[in-house]
Every structure is written in structure tokens, then in C-alpha cells.
Amino acid sequence: MGSTDQTLPFFTQFFQFKAEFDDLPAFTFFVIANAITAAYLALTIPISIVCIVRPHLVAPRVVLIFLDTNFYGLVMVALTTAPAGGAASIVYLAHNGNSDVNWPAICQQFNDFCQEVSEAVVASFLTVVVLMFLVVFSAFAL
Structure with missing residues (x-):
């Protein structure tokens, strides 16, 4: 999501339409929240490795x-779910628009942008499922 952008030329190279992830605050929140979750998971990897290598250490x-x-596991699930839901609503509007408020669907013009953003949202929801399984498995390990 963080590198998603697409530029469409309009008449000449001087007039262009550009779509970037940081044009919408929901996508910015999505990127920041997923970065925080990824950092948390990266910080727990060394502890997990120690638990595997030395299973007798308590x-x-x-x-x-x-x-x-x-606290942390459940917060990370919530921190991943909330921006995924917000981004999913924006993706829905990008694909379908809203005729009641004259918001056109932009995915007919920005195909690559919409495809990449949609893939990122689906991957985030899959991450939520994996995080929930990790929380449950960790509870069983207790």
C-alpha cells in the first residue's frame, strides 16, 4: 500500500492526474497501523526463537x-482490523462510487492503483485472521 500510485496523462504531460495512497487519510492510517503491527511482530521474533531453541527456559x-x-496481542489485532475496515470502505467507494453524493467510481481510470490497494486490504484482513490464531495458540501454550 505504501508504494501505491498511478499517474494518468491528461492532454499533455503538463496536465496529469495522479492517485497516491497518501491522498486519503484512511490509507495513511492503514499504512501506519500495519507498520506498527509489523514492528511488534518483528520484535517478538527473537523471543520466539529463544523459546524454540531453549524450550526449558521459562x-x-x-x-x-x-x-x-x-494487552499487546489484542491491541495489534484491533490495530490491524480498524484501518483495514476503513480502507475497505474507501476501496468500495473507489470501485462503485456513490451516485447519491455524485462521487464517481475512479477504478475505471486508475485500474492499477485500485488493484494494488484492493490486494493490500485483502492481505490485511488475512493478517487479522493470522493474528487471531496466534493469540489463541499462545493462550493454549499457557
Whole structure:
């Protein structure tokens, strides 16, 4: 999502229409929230590796279970779900428009942009499912 953009020429090269992810605050929120979730998961990887390599150590397992089942794991699920829902609504408007308020569908013109944004939203919802499974599996490990 963070690198999604498309430029359409209009008559000449001096007049162009450009669509970027940061044109819409919902997409910016989407990118920032998913970056925070990715950073959290990247920070828990070393603890997970220690738990796999040294299964007899209790402290890393307790820290990992605490992070996954308590506050952080559930916050990361919510932090991934909220912007995915907001971005999904914007993608829906981009594909279908809203004739009641004269918002045209822009996906007929910006095909590549809409395709990439749609793929990012679907991937985010799949990430939500994976995070929920991680929270449940971590709870069973307790």
C-alpha cells in the first residue's frame, strides 16, 4: 500500500492526474497501523526463537505469552482490523462510487492503483485472521 500510485496523462504531460495512497487519510492510517503491527511482530521474533531453541527456559515463554494473550496481542489485532475496515470502505467507494453524493467510481481510470490497494486490504484482513490464531495458540501454550 505504501508504494501505491498511478499517474494518468491528461492532454499533455503538463496536465496529469495522479492517485497516491497518501491522498486519503484512511490509507495513511492503514499504512501506519500495519507498520506498527509489523514492528511488534518483528520484535517478538527473537523471543520466539529463544523459546524454540531453549524450550526449558521459562522467562521468555512467559514474556511471549503475556505479550500475545494480554494487552499487546489484542491491541495489534484491533490495530490491524480498524484501518483495514476503513480502507475497505474507501476501496468500495473507489470501485462503485456513490451516485447519491455524485462521487464517481475512479477504478475505471486508475485500474492499477485500485488493484494494488484492493490486494493490500485483502492481505490485511488475512493478517487479522493470522493474528487471531496466534493469540489463541499462545493462550493454549499457557
